[in-house]
Amino acid sequence: MKIVEPKYEILTDISEGGIKELQQIERVARVCYKSEDKITPDGESAKKLVGFLVKQGHEAMLEHSQLSVLFTCDRGVANELIRHRIASFAQESTRYCNYSKEKFGGELSFIRPYYIPDEPKENTVKAAFSTEELKKLETDYQINNAWYRACDEAEEGYRALIANGMRPEQARCVLPLCLKTEIVVTANYREWRNIFKLRTPVAAHPQMRELMCPLLMELQKKIPVVFDDIYTYWPADDQTRKGSMVK
Ligand SMILES: Cc1cc2nc3c(=O)[nH]c(=O)nc-3n(C[C@H](O)[C@H](O)[C@H](O)COP(=O)(O)OP(=O)(O)OC[C@H]3O[C@@H](n4cnc5c(N)ncnc54)[C@H](O)[C@@H]3O)c2cc1C
Known part of the structure; x- marks a missing residue:
């Protein structure tokens, strides 16, 4: 994946x-x-x-x-x-693209929403964190893990359907919105x-x-x-609190 x-x-x-x-x-x-x-x-x-x-x-x-x-x-x-x-x-077609093929590296591609945190680094020294920070790390881990598992299982299901003779347009039914x-x-x-x-x-x-x-x-x-008459709140806004993608 x-x-x-x-x-x-x-x-x-x-x-x-x-x-x-x-x-x-x-x-x-x-x-x-x-x-x-x-x-x-x-x-x-x-x-x-x-x-x-x-x-x-x-x-x-x-x-x-x-x-x-x-x-x-x-x-x-x-x-x-x-x-x-x-x-x-x-639009890229899930009917005609067979993601199990070499052309796609034999794997599916997903967009991880920015609000799904990165996987916490393995060498995180937990002793350096306060209780609150540790709680946040644990929540981030749970969210990342839940998202990752859902994608991983979808990919596994897709591959299994293709391996059992289904066409991409049939196997796509297990794929998520991400x-x-x-x-x-x-x-x-x-x-x-x-x-x-x-x-x-x-x-x-x-x-x-x-x-x-x-x-x-x-x-x-x-x-x-x-x-230029269309106003946009970006990068700072109350909903996303995310930095601009503009370099
Ligand atoms: C914040 C947000 C929330 C939304 N939530 C939902 C939702 O919960 N469920 C859902 O189904 N959709 C939802 N939509 C999609 C929304 O209903 C419209 O389908 C979509 O935004 C396209 O808008 P539009 O019709 O203005 O644009 P376009 O289809 O791009 O049309 C452009 C303009 O052409 C004119 N026009 C086009 N077709 C006609 C027509 N048949 N008759 C008269 N004038 C026409 C209108 O002036 C229209 O503004 C949401 C959109 C937004 C932005």
Whole structure:
């Protein structure tokens, strides 16, 4: 069994300052106002116009854009992502991938949620801890152990089903939600704005936020005009108390 870290990768090239992308939206939107004569080649008119569109709520113009992001996450997070109906998806298939094959190292990959503590180190010198710290160490151990055992048993069950002639699409029934998956989400900027508004607030699932907040922050740097009005509490917030993934 392999444990992998959740991450995202922006697959779409974004020009310096997002100028080309903004100019594409500007070209389209100026048709509405017949103000093509106001286009300036340096991109300043595009920034101004797109900023105005976002402020006005004229977001339909943002639909003339596309952004693909590859997420490595667990099946639980992926299940939430695919609820976004305006987006398009390509996801690693548990029907066609046979994780018992050499290609996958003959093992399953899982995402360990950050709230499941690391396995305590074997050489921990217990005498150096207070009673309270020891209690916490014991709880961490129990949580880590329960999670690890559940994954290990799922992997064993999957292997046994495959070994007894079942196809991956049949054996997958024993796999847990923390199974690692890869999923490409392609959507226009309007839909990404909707996704960020729903998936970055503290009400969203913490593992979803762990990916979406840093992604939003990166896009705010790359194409500020389109995304910078969406506020996100990250890295510090009351729910996750987790450090940012942004280096
Ligand atoms: C905090 C949180 C908790 C959630 N809990 C649950 C839960 O317990 N159970 C559950 O089933 N789901 C849950 N969801 C998922 C939620 O119900 C939505 O399916 C998901 O957030 C997608 O939202 P959306 O419809 O705005 O987005 P999209 O599907 O991406 O649609 C984008 C926008 O297009 C418009 N649109 C799309 N389709 C239609 C339509 N048919 N009619 C009119 N307008 C449309 C809407 O304006 C919509 O906002 C939860 C989501 C969040 C963020």
